[in-house]
Amino acid sequence: MLRFAGQRLLTLIPTLLAVLTLAFVLVRIVPGDPALIILGDQATPEAIARFHERTGLDQPIWHQYFAFLAQLAQGDLGVSMISNRPVLSAVLEVLPYTLELSLAGVFVGVVLGVPLGVVAARSNGGPLDWIVRIFTLGGLSFPAFVSAVLMLLVFSVWLGWFPVISSGKPLTDPWGRFMSLALPALNLGLVMMAYVARVTRGGMMNVLRSDYIRTARAKGVPARRIVWKHALRNVLLAVVTFTGLYFSVLIGNSVLTEIVFNRPGLGKLVIGALERRDYALLQGLVVAYAVLVVLVNALTDLCYRFVDPRVKA
Amino acid sequence: MSEALKIDRRVRRLPPGRVAIIAGAAIMAIVAAAAILAPLVAPHDPYAQSMLARFRPMSAEYWLGTDQFGRDTFSRILYGLQITLWTAFASTALAMLCGTSIGILSGYYGGRVDRWLSAANDLLMSFPQMVAGIIIVALLGPGITNLIIAIAITAFPAFYRMARSAALALRERDYIDACRVLGYSDMRIISRHLLPETLDDIIIVATLWLATAVRTESSLAFIGLGAPPPAATLGGLVREGFDNLLDYPGLAIWPSLAILVVMIGLNLMGDGLRDANDPRVSA
Numbered sequence: 001m002l003r004f005a006g007q008r009l010l011t012l013i014p015t016l017l018a019v020l021t022l023a024f025v026l027v028r029i030v031p032g033d034p035a036l037i038i039l040g041d042q043a044t045p046e047a048i049a050r051f052h053e054r055t056g057l058d059q060p061i062w063h064q065y066f067a068f069l070a071q072l073a074q075g076d077l078g079v080s081m082i083s084n085r086p087v088l089s090a091v092l093e094v095l096p097y098t099l100e101l102s103l104a105g106v107f108v109g110v111v112l113g114v115p116l117g118v119v120a121a122r123s124n125g126g127p128l129d130w131i132v133r134i135f136t137l138g139g140l141s142f143p144a145f146v147s148a149v150l151m152l153l154v155f156s157v158w159l160g161w162f163p164v165i166s167s168g169k170p171l172t173d174p175w176g177r178f179m180s181l182a183l184p185a186l187n188l189g190l191v192m193m194a195y196v197a198r199v200t201r202g203g204m205m206n207v208l209r210s211d212y213i214r215t216a217r218a219k220g221v222p223a224r225r226i227v228w229k230h231a232l233r234n235v236l237l238a239v240v241t242f243t244g245l246y247f248s249v250l251i252g253n254s255v256l257t258e259i260v261f262n263r264p265g266l267g268k269l270v271i272g273a274l275e276r277r278d279y280a281l282l283q284g285l286v287v288a289y290a291v292l293v294v295l296v297n298a299l300t301d302l303c304y305r306f307v308d309p310r311v312k313a
Numbered sequence: 314m315s316e317a318l319k320i321d322r323r324v325r326r327l328p329p330g331r332v333a334i335i336a337g338a339a340i341m342a343i344v345a346a347a348a349i350l351a352p353l354v355a356p357h358d359p360y361a362q363s364m365l366a367r368f369r370p371m372s373a374e375y376w377l378g379t380d381q382f383g384r385d386t387f388s389r390i391l392y393g394l395q396i397t398l399w400t401a402f403a404s405t406a407l408a409m410l411c412g413t414s415i416g417i418l419s420g421y422y423g424g425r426v427d428r429w430l431s432a433a434n435d436l437l438m439s440f441p442q443m444v445a446g447i448i449i450v451a452l453l454g455p456g457i458t459n460l461i462i463a464i465a466i467t468a469f470p471a472f473y474r475m476a477r478s479a480a481l482a483l484r485e486r487d488y489i490d491a492c493r494v495l496g497y498s499d500m501r502i503i504s505r506h507l508l509p510e511t512l513d514d515i516i517i518v519a520t521l522w523l524a525t526a527v528r529t530e531s532s533l534a535f536i537g538l539g540a541p542p543p544a545a546t547l548g549g550l551v552r553e554g555f556d557n558l559l560d561y562p563g564l565a566i567w568p569s570l571a572i573l574v575v576m577i578g579l580n581l582m583g584d585g586l587r588d589a590n591d592p593r594v595s596a
Contacts, residue, residue: 015436015439018436137580140576140580141573144532145548145551153565157559248439249442251443252441255444255536259536260555274448274538282448289441
């Protein structure tokens, strides 16, 4: 297991390098000189030169690239072009909020989605299957910001159950933190639930046709036990794989959720960086997202191996 | 009878795809008609401001009320549908065209170029689509054309991957070998034999991606990266409504429902097509 984890981590290096290069290029193909955008059209040539020197933009491009990689290797994401603040500390400050939201969303999605999918598969073509089908179709059809706005309106504004603004609550106020997390997490989770239910249903239908299930039935194992114990264990493999793949969608949805619920997080930081044209911060955020997604993909592989001992390297 | 046996007995009774396709197509036909005929159907000019008619409630004159500039919400939703549908169709078509052709060529010829393209594609796929969309639009600048390009880039990998794997599987078939023996050109084999074989799958992916494109477009518009104002976009309308949510919730609710109707229509069609085409599902 450890050996596999080590090997998997090694394969991350080329992927990461490619993603980092992409982040570097992406931020540099922007038309126009960032100095002019940030300092304004009226900036004097001296001011522009000073800005270029400060941000390293006066260096040749390959020089900038290696400096970028060298800095990264030391855990330095550079400094914001606007506030001069280290990008890494800005990212680390809000990262817990985004992670907390994403994990809570995955939790809600899996905990609600799996039973729903199992129920649908057992009813196969029956009324419950159709109800779940229509329900999940609704879930697939909600863009995250639409569900967020409607949930905010109903549960926070009209019913008053949750705070309207979920701005960062400290960990010392656990109840406040939970309440401000609940609705955004539910928003992410409900959309994910629809997908998980479908994956579970499809997987369940396949597994229930397999030989070992027939054997279990022939042995007289109760139906409930067959479905929830024997079959579900195999279906969960598909759910784990799906969750890993879905993570990048979830991250995208978390951007919208953070905006609607006014939560601190990577998404809000991206929007702020775009509005202020802070390309250094933007580049750091692209790196942060890329590292997050690559890590989650590796983690999914590890989980997969953990859940299914048949999978070898 | 034990319950486990029942699971086997109840093999699908309803034709799964048919109902969904018809319902989805009907919804989309109405929505598309409303969007195309917007100049004729809309009761008001969607851009005409009136300081005297700000925040009007629903009435016979303003069916869904008016916004903070006195513009008619219903008319703006109709024009917003135009932009949303056009952006979604154009970007999906662009991604389908580029993704499918490059994917088929890549899979058919294989080799080093194929390996590099696949690696680049996996890279693009691993990046959060929404975040990529946000950054590409932000870098390209506002405007509908840039929006279409950005959404097409995020949709490209799905088509590429599907077309490539289909070409990879098909090129080993005997009848393709037979074509080669007959001396057919690669172009002829690809266009007359490979492409038709993959067309069904491509159409299904395209229908499902239309829904994703609508979602991406409206999400970007909600963030403020959609078609620039004063253009009415559905996501932009939700945003304007969101800014007045406490006092005038209707401004956010109506465009939200419009987005939902479009999404449900497209998802129904995509789901139905997929089910109808899946040999495991049809009874």
